[in-house]
Amino acid sequence: MTPTPEQIAAFADGELSGSEAALVAKAVARSPRLQAEVASHKALRARLVAHFAPLLDEPASPAHLHLLRQEDRVVDLAEVRARRRRWAWVAAPALAASIALAVFLRPAATSRDYAQPDLAGMLDKQLISQQRKGAEERVLLSFLTADGRFCRAFSTPNASGIACRDDSGWKIERAASGGQQYGEYRQAASEADVMQQAQDMAAGPALDAAEETKARANGWRSRD
Amino acid sequence: MPLSDPFATALLDLLPRLRRFAVGLSRDRAEADDLCQATIERALRNRTRWQDGTRLDSWIYRMMRNMWIDEVRARGRRGQTFIADELGSDVGADGGQEASAMLGDVDRALATLPDEQREAVILVMVEGYSYKEAAEIVGCPVGTLNSRLVRGREALLARLGEAT
Numbered sequence: 001m002t003p004t005p006e007q008i009a010a011f012a013d014g015e016l017s018g019s020e021a022a023l024v025a026k027a028v029a030r031s032p033r034l035q036a037e038v039a040s041h042k043a044l045r046a047r048l049v050a051h052f053a054p055l056l057d058e059p060a061s062p063a064h065l066h067l068l069r070q071e072d073r074v075v076d077l078a079e080v081r082a083r084r085r086r087w088a089w090v091a092a093p094a095l096a097a098s099i100a101l102a103v104f105l106r107p108a109a110t111s112r113d114y115a116q117p118d119l120a121g122m123l124d125k126q127l128i129s130q131q132r133k134g135a136e137e138r139v140l141l142s143f144l145t146a147d148g149r150f151c152r153a154f155s156t157p158n159a160s161g162i163a164c165r166d167d168s169g170w171k172i173e174r175a176a177s178g179g180q181q182y183g184e185y186r187q188a189a190s191e192a193d194v195m196q197q198a199q200d201m202a203a204g205p206a207l208d209a210a211e212e213t214k215a216r217a218n219g220w221r222s223r224d
Numbered sequence: 225m226p227l228s229d230p231f232a233t234a235l236l237d238l239l240p241r242l243r244r245f246a247v248g249l250s251r252d253r254a255e256a257d258d259l260c261q262a263t264i265e266r267a268l269r270n271r272t273r274w275q276d277g278t279r280l281d282s283w284i285y286r287m288m289r290n291m292w293i294d295e296v297r298a299r300g301r302r303g304q305t306f307i308a309d310e311l312g313s314d315v316g317a318d319g320g321q322e323a324s325a326m327l328g329d330v331d332r333a334l335a336t337l338p339d340e341q342r343e344a345v346i347l348v349m350v351e352g353y354s355y356k357e358a359a360e361i362v363g364c365p366v367g368t369l370n371s372r373l374v375r376g377r378e379a380l381l382a383r384l385g386e387a388t
Contacts, residue, residue, distance in 0.1 A: 009374050013348065015355050040381055045349045047384070051330045052350050055247055056240040061257055064239060067264050068232045 003027050012041035115163050115170035123152050123163055123170045129209040142212050143202035150220040153198045160194050165220040231271050234280050248346035249292045251335055263288040286361045333383040341376030344369055
């Protein structure tokens with residue numbers, strides 16, 4: 001057989017196996033020209049490796065190390081680490097688009113301190129685990145505050161924010177108004193901010209599916 | 225510098241290789257550092273998408289490679305060119321005059337290759353990936369990778385001389 005250039009290169013790279021490797025080896029053994037080709041392929045590889053090798057010994061860029069250390073500081077404490085991982089899982093899609101625009105949350109207006117019936121209904125009933133993907137109105141996450149209140153971050157076409165359950169209903173703790181004017185970016189940005197605020201308010205990790213189910217069964221009023 | 229976060233530690237271990245690949249793709253140290261920075265940021269942001277048990281290096285190489293392709297295309301649309309294209313910047317080792325002249329030859333020869341041939345050459349011959357792994361990183365069939373690789377290395381051999 002006469003090996004193709006691809007076969008000779010692959011042979012030099014040790015990429016051939018079985019009968020193909022044996023056939024090419026046989027052809028190379030008979031041909032000084034093919035032997036020279038194989039040798040020059042190997043020499044080229046060695047030259048390229050040597051060319052780039054010094055880069056491996058250069059000290060790492062301080063900027064790159066800073067990024068990695070920053071990441072590390074966040075997870076330095078076991079508790080923060082546990083929380084962070086779970087938040088990250090929930091928050092990632094929202095955060096991805098958040099760079100484009102910063103939206104600042106304002107304290108909830110006093111006249112509308114409590115969630116209206118539609119929103120309150122969703123906050124009472126909706127479990128994140130059963131939420132339709134991409135739903136316009138949805139609960140972003142649920143968590144407990146240090147003083148033992150259940151809170152839920154939510155997003156609707158008109159508003160996003162955080163509401164916490166008390167004796168009177170779902171008290172709006174943080175609100176960012178409607179998302180229409182800037183389209184998806186606006187919504188993603190306010191969701192990201194809501195997530196950040198939720199993280200600041202939460203005493204521990206976000207509730208998982210089982211914890212949410214239990215909280216709902218207890219009317220979001222008690223932990224047990 | 226041990227880090228307590230295993231993912232950050234794994235990235236740290238990969239840094240020298242990532243930078244080498246970035247230099248190979250961009251042929252410019254400053255570009256390579258920017259590309260590394262952007263890749264690390266994206267990897268950290270998307271860490272939950274990495275499947276534990278799969279190869280972290282391939283995952284990040286693919287990410288870096290795609291970011292670079294996007295950048296190249298964006299610049300093409302903006303009508304920008306690369307300084308390095310014509311000059312072939314020295315990315316290799318410091319050293320004596322003779323050594324750096326020789327290294328310059330390799331850089332110039334690599335600069336003449338079409339992007340798709342260069343990335344095939346870099347992935348297999350510098351980064352040491354198998355054809356299959358390299359094809360997965362690039363996102364093309366193994367046969368395509370193989371033929372790009374052969375065309376690229378033949379061009380390099382012709383330019384650098386048979387007596388490499």
